[in-house]
Amino acid sequence: MTIRPYALLLSGFSLQLAHAQTPAPAPSRSVIIEALKHQPTPPPATEVPLYKTQYEAPQAAYTVPPLAPYKGPRKPIKNVIFMIGDGMGPAQVMGGLLANHGQLFMQQAQATGLSLTQNQYGKITDSAAGATAMATGHKTYNAALAIDSAGHEFRSIMHDARAHGKATGMVVGCELTDATPAAFAIVHPDRNDHEAIAAKYLSAPIDFMYAGGLQYFTQRKDQQNLLTAWQRQGYQVATTPAEAAALTGPKAVALLAPGGPKPVAERTAAYMRQGVDKALEILGRNKDGFFLMIEGSQIDDAGHFNNTTYNVQEVLDFDQQVGRAFAFAAANGETLVIVTADHETGGYSLVEGDSQAGKVVANFASNKHTAVMVPVFAYGPGSELFTGMYQNTDLYFRLKKALGWK
Numbered sequence: 001m002t003i004r005p006y007a008l009l010l011s012g013f014s015l016q017l018a019h020a021q022t023p024a025p026a027p028s029r030s031v032i033i034e035a036l037k038h039q040p041t042p043p044p045a046t047e048v049p050l051y052k053t054q055y056e057a058p059q060a061a062y063t064v065p066p067l068a069p070y071k072g073p074r075k076p077i078k079n080v081i082f083m084i085g086d087g088m089g090p091a092q093v094m095g096g097l098l099a100n101h102g103q104l105f106m107q108q109a110q111a112t113g114l115s116l117t118q119n120q121y122g123k124i125t126d127s128a129a130g131a132t133a134m135a136t137g138h139k140t141y142n143a144a145l146a147i148d149s150a151g152h153e154f155r156s157i158m159h160d161a162r163a164h165g166k167a168t169g170m171v172v173g174c175e176l177t178d179a180t181p182a183a184f185a186i187v188h189p190d191r192n193d194h195e196a197i198a199a200k201y202l203s204a205p206i207d208f209m210y211a212g213g214l215q216y217f218t219q220r221k222d223q224q225n226l227l228t229a230w231q232r233q234g235y236q237v238a239t240t241p242a243e244a245a246a247l248t249g250p251k252a253v254a255l256l257a258p259g260g261p262k263p264v265a266e267r268t269a270a271y272m273r274q275g276v277d278k279a280l281e282i283l284g285r286n287k288d289g290f291f292l293m294i295e296g297s298q299i300d301d302a303g304h305f306n307n308t309t310y311n312v313q314e315v316l317d318f319d320q321q322v323g324r325a326f327a328f329a330a331a332n333g334e335t336l337v338i339v340t341a342d343h344e345t346g347g348y349s350l351v352e353g354d355s356q357a358g359k360v361v362a363n364f365a366s367n368k369h370t371a372v373m374v375p376v377f378a379y380g381p382g383s384e385l386f387t388g389m390y391q392n393t394d395l396y397f398r399l400k401k402a403l404g405w406k
């Protein structure tokens with residue numbers, strides 16, 4: 001636990017209070033601030049280093065052209081694109097905006113809201129409980145995938161989508177067995193059982209999958225090759241970008257890295273773009289529409305690593321997928337796009353920012369997840385339902401309301 005000057009100061013005050021015969025009045029803010037000025041600098045923290053890292057872009061990474069909104073008659077929602085920036089709090093969004101010289105596709109949202117991410121016990125969530133909340137409408141314990149501590153199993157919105165004739169898909173920047181995609185696809189009590197989770201994917205209600213994590217499907221303790229099992233079910237399988245580009249569907253799996261895909265600066269720049277385009281191409285052919293989940297997975301990793309450059313690059317990569325989703329929705333008028341996060345990671349704070357220089361200097365207060373609320377951006381029919389401040393489970397209920405699903 002990090003010891004900060006104000007914590008020392010306040011614990012000193014509370015000790016005084018505890019030992020006094022008559023309660024002393026609480027110190028005023030000016031007394032605290034004055035005392036803080038005279039606090040000695042604490043020794044460097046060991047567990048949670050607190051330091052600044054910075055990103056500077058010489059020129060705009062990309063431009064955000066105005067979006068021509070759909071002008072036709074209001075249509076019912078046929079398609080949903082549900083986008084999760086893992087670990088993307090408000091400061092991560094702002095960091096991306098500053099770094100990209102004052103512009104993001106996320107700014108094109110037609111409605112904005114705030115999601116409260118606490119888990120079943122009111123504590124800071126992990127990605128498993130966060131994704132379970134959004135995918136099933138149930139809060140649970142950390143590490144749980146669509147199940148609660150009493151063993152109640154929950155049906156994800158992907159099942160509902162299938163029941164309504166929709167094609168389903170997931171495009172993520174992590175292993176397919178990682179917590180966020182897994183909570184949308186399968187039920188399991190522990191996110192860390194990658195091989196068991198992989199086996200459950202054979203009965204997952206997902207038509208198109210694009211991720212890393214190949215090793216859990218092909219190099220297993222039980223010697224099974226799950227890719228072969230998938231092929232027997234009629235899935236096309238790809239393990240290279242070229243094979244992924246050739247997928248035609250309607251059922252397909254692309255697992256393009258043994259473990260997690262590399263950070264955006266090292267992976268092929270087109271990794272996410274290729275996945276999103278292929279998903280829209282294959283799922284978009286279904287006459288009753290689709291439900292596509294897209295995750296910018298490594299914004300979270302950058303937060304855990306306290307790395308500003310990595311953070312900014314992942315936010316900008318994710319934002320460009322948001323731009324593709326918004327453009328798709330603007331063109332057809334029957335697609336609802338939701339962009340949100342499961343939690344904030346890193347206690348990221350922008351201590352310097354210059355949108356002209358594209359410069360971000362950030363501090364990290366933690367190398368873990370934090371309790372801060374996260375943004376919701378919505379575009380398309382039904383987007384107005386996503387304004388306000390609400391629990392992460394409400395994303396599920398509002399989606400079902402927007403779609404008219406019981």
Ligand SMILES: [Zn+2]
Nearest residue numbers: 087300345369
């Ligand atoms: Zn995390």
